[in-house]
Amino acid sequence: MNGWKLLWRNMLYRKSLSLLTIFAVAVTVSLFVLLLLCKDGFERGAANGYGPFELVIGAEGSESQLVLNTFYRAGAPTGNIPLEVLQAVSEENQVDAAFGMTAGDHYNGFPIVGMDPAYFPVRYGDRHLKEGRLYGQLGEVTLGYAAAQSLGVRVGDQFSGAHGLIGHHELEEEHGDHEEDAHESFKYTVVGVLPKLNTADDRAIFTTMDYAWAVHDHQQGAREVTAILVKPKSLLGAQSVKQKYDQWDRVQAVYTSKAVADLLNMVDTGSQILTLVMTICVLLAASSLLLSLTAAFHERKKDIGLLRLIGKSKSYILLTLLGEGMVLTAAGLAAGLLVGHAAGWLISEPLFTATGIQLEGFRLSANEVYITASALALGAIASIIPAVRLYRVDAQSLFRS
Amino acid sequence: MIRIEQLEKSYRLQGQTKLILQIPYWSVAEGERIALLGPSGSGKSTLLHLIGGVLPVDRGELQVCGSKVSGMNEAERDAFRAANIGYIFQDFHLIPALTARQNVEMVLGGPADRRSRMQQLKEWFSRVGLAEQMDHLPSQLSRGQQQRVAIVRALINRPPLILADEPTGSLDWETGGLVMKLLLDLCEQEGLTLLAVTHDLYHARLFPKTVPISDMNRLLQSADGLAVAAGRGER
Numbered sequence: 001m002n003g004w005k006l007l008w009r010n011m012l013y014r015k016s017l018s019l020l021t022i023f024a025v026a027v028t029v030s031l032f033v034l035l036l037l038c039k040d041g042f043e044r045g046a047a048n049g050y051g052p053f054e055l056v057i058g059a060e061g062s063e064s065q066l067v068l069n070t071f072y073r074a075g076a077p078t079g080n081i082p083l084e085v086l087q088a089v090s091e092e093n094q095v096d097a098a099f100g101m102t103a104g105d106h107y108n109g110f111p112i113v114g115m116d117p118a119y120f121p122v123r124y125g126d127r128h129l130k131e132g133r134l135y136g137q138l139g140e141v142t143l144g145y146a147a148a149q150s151l152g153v154r155v156g157d158q159f160s161g162a163h164g165l166i167g168h169h170e171l172e173e174e175h176g177d178h179e180e181d182a183h184e185s186f187k188y189t190v191v192g193v194l195p196k197l198n199t200a201d202d203r204a205i206f207t208t209m210d211y212a213w214a215v216h217d218h219q220q221g222a223r224e225v226t227a228i229l230v231k232p233k234s235l236l237g238a239q240s241v242k243q244k245y246d247q248w249d250r251v252q253a254v255y256t257s258k259a260v261a262d263l264l265n266m267v268d269t270g271s272q273i274l275t276l277v278m279t280i281c282v283l284l285a286a287s288s289l290l291l292s293l294t295a296a297f298h299e300r301k302k303d304i305g306l307l308r309l310i311g312k313s314k315s316y317i318l319l320t321l322l323g324e325g326m327v328l329t330a331a332g333l334a335a336g337l338l339v340g341h342a343a344g345w346l347i348s349e350p351l352f353t354a355t356g357i358q359l360e361g362f363r364l365s366a367n368e369v370y371i372t373a374s375a376l377a378l379g380a381i382a383s384i385i386p387a388v389r390l391y392r393v394d395a396q397s398l399f400r401s
Numbered sequence: 402m403i404r405i406e407q408l409e410k411s412y413r414l415q416g417q418t419k420l421i422l423q424i425p426y427w428s429v430a431e432g433e434r435i436a437l438l439g440p441s442g443s444g445k446s447t448l449l450h451l452i453g454g455v456l457p458v459d460r461g462e463l464q465v466c467g468s469k470v471s472g473m474n475e476a477e478r479d480a481f482r483a484a485n486i487g488y489i490f491q492d493f494h495l496i497p498a499l500t501a502r503q504n505v506e507m508v509l510g511g512p513a514d515r516r517s518r519m520q521q522l523k524e525w526f527s528r529v530g531l532a533e534q535m536d537h538l539p540s541q542l543s544r545g546q547q548q549r550v551a552i553v554r555a556l557i558n559r560p561p562l563i564l565a566d567e568p569t570g571s572l573d574w575e576t577g578g579l580v581m582k583l584l585l586d587l588c589e590q591e592g593l594t595l596l597a598v599t600h601d602l603y604h605a606r607l608f609p610k611t612v613p614i615s616d617m618n619r620l621l622q623s624a625d626g627l628a629v630a631a632g633r634g635e636r
Contacts, residue, residue, distance in 0.1 A: 013498030306494045310508045311483020
């Protein structure tokens with residue numbers, strides 16, 4: 001009988017312990033895979049999330065908050081700035097394109113964003129819509145791909161928005177009946193659905209910028225925008241525009257790439273903490289393997305004595321236990337990689353809808369090579385201790401009580 | 402088959418070396434079936450393990466199956482044992498994760514092709530009355546059946562010498578008798594030499610030849626037992 005068959009029979013004989021060990025390794029590996037997928041998704045989303053708009057101008061406050069709300073549709077805006085700022089920025093020589101954005105309302109959790117339709121060709125080039133056309137008049141909306149899928153609305157459908165941002169529904173309570181009635185009476189008509197853009201725009205509802213002024217009854221002189229997305233002609237141009245508008249009262253101009261880099265650094269710190277927690281999980285999984293094989297060592301001491309008595313070599317003995325540890329690790333690793341990616345695939349849509357982080361469930365990461373190598377190395381280290389103890393067992397041990 | 406001259410074996414116990422076995426001369430001819438008798442602690446199992454190459458010889462000469470076992474290192478004794486000895490134990494020592502057939506297959510040499518091996522296994526299991534239990538795990542077999550599997554494992558390669566250490570020690574009296582008879586019959590049919598250690602006089606009487614360990618162990622000849630012998634043997 002070859003060593004593999006003995007190894008297999010031994011694993012089957014103590015299948016509960018074997019399965020538990022595989023489970024511990026699989027859970028750890030799958031969590032690692034999910035963490036990597038999330039980190040990759042966030043980094044990719046952050047890197048692609050602002051297109052050619054190197055500058056963003058908004059109300060004074062947190063730079064990260066302004067960028068998060070403008071490009072990633074997350075969190076609250078820093079406030080509003082007068083419409084005149086947009087007019088002034090648009091006339092700057094150093095500016096290639098500038099688009100005002102109004103925000104503040106939502107429909108079933110998806111933000112309603114007021115934006116010039118010319119934003120789309122500048123940001124995404126010439127793309128065909130999935131359905132219908134881009135909005136053009138007050139009250140017309142074009143939905144992002146994920147928002148349309150999640151809401152189940154079609155071209156021609158109508159709905160009313162609600163005041164407040166996602167996660168800030170409590171603000172609605174503070175507004176009076178008049179405000180609520182205004183939202184209820186303002187009907188949006190769906191005229192199109194955007195193609196999948198793989199950015200936060202997929203989960204937004206776009207309409208003309210003047211919707212906010214219409215809904216909230218703003219007079220000509222009191223009109224405001226939430227942010228201005230600026231595509232400068234050059235980096236030098238970006239610098240001069242930033243310096244100029246930073247000096248305006250209650251206005252800030254932010255380098256988008258710098259704010260995104262700050263955000264990524266924050267995420268990196270978070271993922272380092274998570275990695276520390278995961279490392280503890282890895283040590284627990286390795287301990288589980290070590291305990292399982294140590295129990296096997298004590299259970300099989302007599303068996304090994306017998307094998308030595310009937311002439312099986314020490315290397316045969318060593319390889320059966322080392323092989324068992326490696327097979328358990330490899331099985332857990334394979335299951336973990338599969339489950340991790342499957343879980344990533346399963347949660348990608350709801351996660352994107354909820355947070356804007358887009359996971360590519362079955363995208364392989366270079367880091368998985370390290371996960372595989374590390375898991376196998378740890379499996380070998382955990383197996384080697386009991387395996388070497390068994391290696392030292394001689395035929396006499398069969399007769400010792 | 403076995404030839405012993407001036408053989409000595411000591412153990413270290415609690416920091417002291419105790420002489421356990423001192424045999425001036427003893428021999429066993431090929432094909433003999435001998436029951437080695439003696440009380441617990443008289444050194445009969447130690448003698449068996451020396452002959453089987455499990456324990457190293459301290460002093461003297463031991464020849465088994467034409468090989469000089471005394472003087473062999475551990476690896477040489479392992480190779481000698483695998484080629485020449487079939488072992489049967491009081492506690493059977495079947496591997497619990499393997500079926501009866503797989504336990505025997507662990508030692509099976511001989512024909513390489515699967516069909517011939519299967520034929521050989523079936524034939525041996527039929528001879529011990531376990532043709533229907535070949536694929537049972539040891540836990541699914543009675544103690545008597547487990548010992549019969551162990552007998553098949555010891556005999557299937559037809560090693561020239563079978564060593565049995567209290568083979569009926571874990572069985573009830575009646576089952577023990579049946580198992581001992583089966584072992585004797587199979588060894589006779591195969592022409593194998595059998596040396597079995599037992600303290601059960603009834604089972605020993607089934608053997609053509611019985612040898613009390615006191616007949617050969619000089620330490621037991623001049624006093625009233627091992628306790629005295631061990632004391633005198635202290636170095």
